[in-house]
Structure formats: structure tokens, C-alpha cells
Amino acid sequence: MQEFEIVIVGAGPAGLSAGMYVARQNVSCLVISKDLGGQMNLIPKLENYPGTIMSSGQILAKTLETQYLSFKGEIVYDTVEKIDESEDGFKIKTTRSEYKAKAIVLAPGKVPNMLGVENESEYFNKGIHYCTKCDAPFYQGRITASVGVGSYLVESGLLLSRMASKMYLILKGSKLAGDKDLVTTLENNKNIEIITQSSVKSISGNSTLQQITLVDSSGSEKVLDVDALFIELGSKINLDYVKHLVKINTKGEIEIESGGMTSHPAIFAAGDATTIPYKQIIVACGDGSNAGLSAFNYLEKLKGKPGIRADWKKQIGGQVFHY
Ligand SMILES: Cc1cc2nc3c(=O)[nH]c(=O)nc-3n(C[C@H](O)[C@H](O)[C@H](O)COP(=O)(O)OP(=O)(O)OC[C@H]3O[C@@H](n4cnc5c(N)ncnc54)[C@H](O)[C@@H]3O)c2cc1C
Structure with a gap:
């Protein structure tokens, strides 16, 4: 069974941002996702992601994936079916495999409910x-x-x-x-x-x-x-595989506090599947980085280290600067 320090569920903006922040700290990290991009695949014309003028959700998803992989994070396209606690962390069962991790970041997003009329998909984003x-x-x-x-x-x-x-x-x-x-x-x-x-x-x-x-x-x-x-008509959030481990509200969202903390000390969450307001890409990215850094800090504390207060550091000459 392959082991990672952190496993992230979901390769939408929340999961990929979490992955980027974790992998960049040289932590072994695996993103498991059914697909790349999640709801971003439903956005042919993306107007409100700061820093890019007229992009598409798919282009942004590919960019985020490339950026994550450049920090040596790993990604596998598969479905998480069960997460259970084990002696030293978690066992994650997917459709095709099993993995172990010390901490988890949940970023499974949601899927909008359809109306169910004929031709609905044909006119998607065309009215x-x-x-x-x-x-x-x-x-x-x-x-x-x-x-x-x-x-x-x-x-x-x-x-x-x-x-x-x-x-x-x-x-x-x-x-x-x-x-x-x-x-x-x-x-x-x-x-x-x-x-x-x-x-x-x-x-x-x-x-x-x-x-x-x-x-x-x-x-x-x-x-x-x-x-x-x-x-x-609202959206579907499927958390069956983890609902025995984290607190979920009446709307089916994972309850989080600042830093993406859930009710379980080793599970963090971000994005549309959580209780955050204003479910948008920029919000999912920001919260993903928070959850990723909180998961990293959790691991550092397990090792007796203080964790990080800044998100990156640079060595100039013999001196390390934190930014
Ligand atoms: C039609 C539409 C248009 C939108 N337009 C905009 C817009 O213009 N601007 C904007 O900012 N926001 C827009 N949004 C909202 C934005 O897309 C979401 O807020 C954002 O994608 C949420 O990111 P996320 O990472 O939390 O979840 P998602 O994007 O939903 O990604 C979740 C990922 O997790 C995966 N996953 C779920 N369960 C599992 C599992 N069990 N195992 C493995 N993988 C799993 C999914 O397959 C998916 O890849 C739009 C949303 C919709 C529906």
C-alpha cells in the first residue's frame, strides 16, 4: 500500500491549491480525484478570477495541475470510496487501490442538480x-x-x-x-x-x-x-465515505473553522463542500491553501516542530528569510 504524508480528495481549485502549498514544502502528497478541474469544467468563459482576463475554467484547471506537479506532488484519477482511521493515520480506499496517509484534506466540491428535461446538456452554457x-x-x-x-x-x-x-x-x-x-x-x-x-x-x-x-x-x-x-435546484455533496469522521451540517456541508479545521484534528477541508460562504473559485483557492498549510503544520507538530507562520522562505547567502 502506497504511503503519503498528506492525501487530498479532489482536483478542483481547492484541492489543487492545497496540494500546491503542501508539495512546495517538500511533503509527500497525493491528490486523488475523479476528474481534473471539477466544476471549473463547466465554465467556458471565466471572467472573475483575479489576474487572468478572459480565461476558461478548463485552462485554469490545467494550469493549477501543472503548477502542483511542478512541486513534485502526485496525482491519481480515481474515486475515494472510504476513509478510515488506522494506527498511525488513515487508510484511504479508492475504486482501484488503497493508500495510507497521516493527514487528509477534503476538497470534493459539489455537483449542481439538473432539471431533467430533454436537451438540457445540449444547451448548457448556451442559455x-x-x-x-x-x-x-x-x-x-x-x-x-x-x-x-x-x-x-x-x-x-x-x-x-x-x-x-x-x-x-x-x-x-x-x-x-x-x-x-x-x-x-x-x-x-x-x-x-x-x-x-x-x-x-x-x-x-x-x-x-x-x-x-x-x-x-x-x-x-x-x-x-x-x-x-x-x-x-441546489447541489449534491457526497461525503458518505468520510461522514463517520467529520461533522457535517444539515445542508450536507463539512463544518470548518479558520484554517480549514474540521471536527477531526487530522482532517482539514476546503472549497464548496464546506460551510464557507460565497462559493467561488478564488475562495476555494484561498481556502485550499489554508487547509493545506494547516495539514502541513499538523504534521510538523506531530514531529515536535513548531510549524510555519509564513507560507514560504528563501535562503540568501547563509541566512533564511521568511516571507
Ligand atoms: C455552472 C457553474 C458556473 C460557475 N462559474 C463560476 C465563475 O464564473 N467564477 C467562479 O469563481 N466560480 C464559478 N463557479 C463556482 C466554482 O466552480 C466553484 O466554487 C469551485 O469550482 C469549487 O471548487 P472545489 O475545489 O471546492 O470543488 P469542485 O470544483 O467541485 O471540485 C471537486 C473535485 O473533487 C472531485 N471529487 C469529488 N468527490 C470525490 C471522490 N469521492 N473521490 C475522488 N474525487 C472526488 C470531483 O470530481 C472534482 O474534481 C461556477 C459553478 C458552476 C456549477
């Missing part, structure tokens, strides 16, 4: 979107619709109402749920039409989305011309 806060700015002055549940739908409406010329809010229930004041703001906005007791039956268009067909509780259908449909 169909799953992250309003990420993609609303692409629809300045256009007609959009949002379908979803609870506060996700309310937030989607509020964000789009600042951009779109007209928007439809579609819900299965008879009333918008969520913060009363926010709901009132939406109800009073003349650009927003709230369509209750309805669901999206089908979508259509040419190279981009053009129409959605709604069906109400009586079975009547209605066609709307739209430039975009935002699907806000």
Missing part, C-alpha cells in the same frame, strides 16, 4: 445555466427565466433583476419561500413575473436557447421566449 451569481452578468438587458427552490430561487431572481430587462421566476409551489423582505422586493419589481404552480416541461432553440414550455398544475401549457434559463 442553460446552473450558477446565477456566476453567469447573470452575461445577460445584461436580456430576457431570462429562473426555475428552482427556496432561497436559491429568490437569490437568482434578485441577481438577475439587476441585469435582465425582463425575468420570469418559475416555481412549483404557490408562494416564494425565503426571507420575507427579499420576497417582497421581488414581488414589487415590475420587471419580474412570478409564475407559480408551474414547471418547465421542455426547452428549445437553435444554436442557443430560445424558448421554454411551462406546464401548470391544471396541465395547461405556456411558451415563453427567453435568452436564458437559470436552474437553481
Whole structure:
């Protein structure tokens, strides 16, 4: 069984950033991930990652992987199925192998729930979107619709109402749920039409989305011309393989404190699978570096060393400088 000091679950921005900070300290580190990039693969036009003007999520993912590997970190594309405590750390079972580690960083992210209509994938990023806060700015002055549940739908409406010329809010229930004041703001906005007791039956268009067909509780259908449909049905976070070791909140997120500390002293976590607010790439990267450094410090303390206070050091002549 291969042994590493630190094993990281997930090669999204959180996991790769954690890996970079760990590997750069000459710690043996393995990232295990189902794929490279995670949700970044869903972003063809990335506008808000500081330091790069107009990139894509996939380019950023490849850059982060290259950067991580340049520090001699290792990566394997596989699925983590179980993490258990062992005598001197953890045993990690994947679909194809088993590994040992002294500390773990969890960065498994999440996957947005789909609506389940025909052609949904075909129109993805061509009118169909799953992250309003990420993609609303692409629809300045256009007609959009949002379908979803609870506060996700309310937030989607509020964000789009600042951009779109007209928007439809579609819900299965008879009333918008969520913060009363926010709901009132939406109800009073003349650009927003709230369509209750309805669901999206089908979508259509040419190279981009053009129409959605709604069906109400009586079975009547209605066609709307739209430039975009935002699907806000929450996301799936799968933590079955580790839920016996860390505290998870009612939303299914790993509870963390500063430095990515979980309820287990040797397990750290970062990114969208945690309780952090504003789930975005830059946030996942920052929190990934925090969790990576905390895992490194945990190992140093096991060895009786003080750990690091700065994130890198340089030797000039005979003197070591910490920055
Ligand atoms: C449609 C969409 C558009 C977005 N647009 C933007 C944007 O424009 N700007 C922005 O900043 N943010 C955007 N985001 C949000 C951003 O993508 C996420 O906040 C970010 O990717 C979270 O990073 P993460 O590393 O926590 O998780 P993820 O990116 O979800 O990566 C998690 C990784 O862990 C792997 N994994 C999960 N479970 C296991 C397991 N058991 N074993 C092995 N591997 C596992 C996954 O396969 C994946 O590779 C968007 C999100 C979506 C859905």
C-alpha cells in the first residue's frame, strides 16, 4: 500500500491549491480525484478570477495541475470510496487501490442538480445555466427565466433583476419561500413575473436557447421566449465515505473553522463542500491553501516542530528569510 504524508480528495481549485502549498514544502502528497478541474469544467468563459482576463475554467484547471506537479506532488484519477482511521493515520480506499496517509484534506466540491428535461446538456452554457451569481452578468438587458427552490430561487431572481430587462421566476409551489423582505422586493419589481404552480416541461432553440414550455398544475401549457434559463435546484455533496469522521451540517456541508479545521484534528477541508460562504473559485483557492498549510503544520507538530507562520522562505547567502 502506497504511503503519503498528506492525501487530498479532489482536483478542483481547492484541492489543487492545497496540494500546491503542501508539495512546495517538500511533503509527500497525493491528490486523488475523479476528474481534473471539477466544476471549473463547466465554465467556458471565466471572467472573475483575479489576474487572468478572459480565461476558461478548463485552462485554469490545467494550469493549477501543472503548477502542483511542478512541486513534485502526485496525482491519481480515481474515486475515494472510504476513509478510515488506522494506527498511525488513515487508510484511504479508492475504486482501484488503497493508500495510507497521516493527514487528509477534503476538497470534493459539489455537483449542481439538473432539471431533467430533454436537451438540457445540449444547451448548457448556451442559455442553460446552473450558477446565477456566476453567469447573470452575461445577460445584461436580456430576457431570462429562473426555475428552482427556496432561497436559491429568490437569490437568482434578485441577481438577475439587476441585469435582465425582463425575468420570469418559475416555481412549483404557490408562494416564494425565503426571507420575507427579499420576497417582497421581488414581488414589487415590475420587471419580474412570478409564475407559480408551474414547471418547465421542455426547452428549445437553435444554436442557443430560445424558448421554454411551462406546464401548470391544471396541465395547461405556456411558451415563453427567453435568452436564458437559470436552474437553481441546489447541489449534491457526497461525503458518505468520510461522514463517520467529520461533522457535517444539515445542508450536507463539512463544518470548518479558520484554517480549514474540521471536527477531526487530522482532517482539514476546503472549497464548496464546506460551510464557507460565497462559493467561488478564488475562495476555494484561498481556502485550499489554508487547509493545506494547516495539514502541513499538523504534521510538523506531530514531529515536535513548531510549524510555519509564513507560507514560504528563501535562503540568501547563509541566512533564511521568511516571507
Ligand atoms: C455552472 C457553474 C458556473 C460557475 N462559474 C463560476 C465563475 O464564473 N467564477 C467562479 O469563481 N466560480 C464559478 N463557479 C463556482 C466554482 O466552480 C466553484 O466554487 C469551485 O469550482 C469549487 O471548487 P472545489 O475545489 O471546492 O470543488 P469542485 O470544483 O467541485 O471540485 C471537486 C473535485 O473533487 C472531485 N471529487 C469529488 N468527490 C470525490 C471522490 N469521492 N473521490 C475522488 N474525487 C472526488 C470531483 O470530481 C472534482 O474534481 C461556477 C459553478 C458552476 C456549477
